[in-house]
Amino acid sequence: MSKRTGAGRTGTPAGRAASARGGPTKARPAGARPRAAVGKRPRSSWPLAAGLAVAAVVSAVIVFVIRGQDTGEGIPGTATAVEFGHVHGLAVDHGSGALYAATHVGLFRIDGERTAVRVSEEGPDLMGFTAVGPGHFLASGHPDEHGDGPANLGLIESTDGGVTWQTMSLSGAADFHGLQAAHGAVYGYNSTDGAFMVSTDRRGWERRSATALGAFAVSPTDPQVVLAVGQSGLQRSTDGGRTWTPIAGAPPVGRLAWEQGAEVWGADRDGTVWQSADGGATWQKRGRLPGQPHALTTHESTVFAAVTGDEIVASSDGGTTWTRRYAPA
Template sequence: MAVPDRRPPGVAHLRPGENMPAHPAHRRAVTALTLATTAMLILTGCIGPTDPDHDTQVALEHIHGLAENPGTGGLLIASHGGIYQLDALTRDAELTGPIAGNDFDAMGFTAAGGALYASGHPGKNSPGHFGSGNLGLIRSDDGGDTWQNVSLAGEADFHDLTVSPRDPNRIYVNNFGIVHRSDDGGHSWNNGAGIDAWDILVDPADPDVIYATTSTGLHISRDGGRTFTLEPEAPRMVLIAAFSDGRLVGAGTDGQLVYQAPSGNWASGSELGTGLQALTTTKADGVIVAEDRGIRLFTSPDSPGQVLFRPDPHL
């Protein structure tokens, strides 16, 4: 989720027609998103204060991704300073983290097939194999306790990635306006279309179908990211996710949740706050968003949102 040519120093930028380099095997820069301005991104680097409470406050000001934790029924929160977790989807949930003390800048964070995927930058307490600079693609098979380098360590910093639940070997990344596809779990990459996407999502049932939200509307690729076409019936969205049956839901640029009804028609739901940063769905087809009011759970797209957690501002 990044705008071409607005990258911080050291971030790899692959030009159209230039293949993403393969690398031996060894899901949002910081995203601060406002619906009023249709989601311009603010990219910052990592910082590392010494006070643990201060670290947590700073980390959770910038949330890159959310995912329901299948092991605990809680929530994984990928932040500027590691992955935190709520132990339940309730207002009295306990926050812990960062997991394993790993305070890396967890960009592009996503969960699929029982694994976690991310990119970003190492933190001061990250394991040595993270190296320095850009993380490339990393993967965890134990809930974030440990991570493995998959590819492009030191070369690429993916702000947005999506992994097919149907075929976890199929991974898409949005790298500064170019969608790249991997067919082997992220070890090698193919160039796709150039599209100035805010968010990307692979269809839960079809690895060849990928959705991209843009300033002009929702675009759909049905050929593995090679080409995209505008879907004229869909509302404009900033972020996008899918329910368990494949219906889409997103954060509309008009400040509301928008979603596909069972009929397939689009509808508007509950009002959202500003400062939207991340969105995900739950197994029960709830919607969770991170925004200026905190991390909020909507048990349905039309229900009032309840605050699960509100980070304290750091001083």
């Protein structure tokens, strides 16, 4: 399949507008300047030249604040905090332990409380996002406004930490709003037709059911057990997503994370954090997020959440208290 750096254009007018508003501005490479005229410059032109030089410096400073500082490796960095517009997914790199955020304007690595680095040249509108291994990610969504090709990316894959992406399957046909790599397979929810799908090779897909779903999470110990947010609340599948049964008494969670054992995490619309120690059968209230949750993930003993205001927070005490990991200026 063809290889692309980043991805392309947002598939809907609303998505394009979001990407356009949030995307960094293209700028002339640092140090580039017009050729000087041949011969001695008249004395009267110096005030104008000085004014132009000052304007150029001011423009360069503005571009630096918006775009950030080049890393020197051909990958644009962002030295200051940026506004993502919305975080659709969070994942921790299995090798480096770095936290990544999939956004309307590309994939960012979170390097500090005020530092986020966009790791690819283009800014795809990433919807589904999951980590597979060290530097290995899967995603879906839409190309950015400058890209070519179909409005829906299908399944795309990066094996270099998100710098470049390769189309794997379903280009133009799938917009996965949920993806999870587990048990040597990829589980996905295709928002274009409501299909819950599974692939063992990232190219061929088995369509297992068709229903309206929000977030979902696959059991780390049983490939047949899946929890998902349905129209009537939290539901469970014990046959790999082919059929679904509502979970009586479950809280109204909208985000889910399930990394190890029987411990599941959930967050509802008002930011209340819930934890289940038995695979989603019963739930306990743990704490509250400082905003409405947009994405949720766990890594080892830490829970991460993206909330309103483009903030990312973390909890190391079971969701009781939260500390800021990233926020724009």
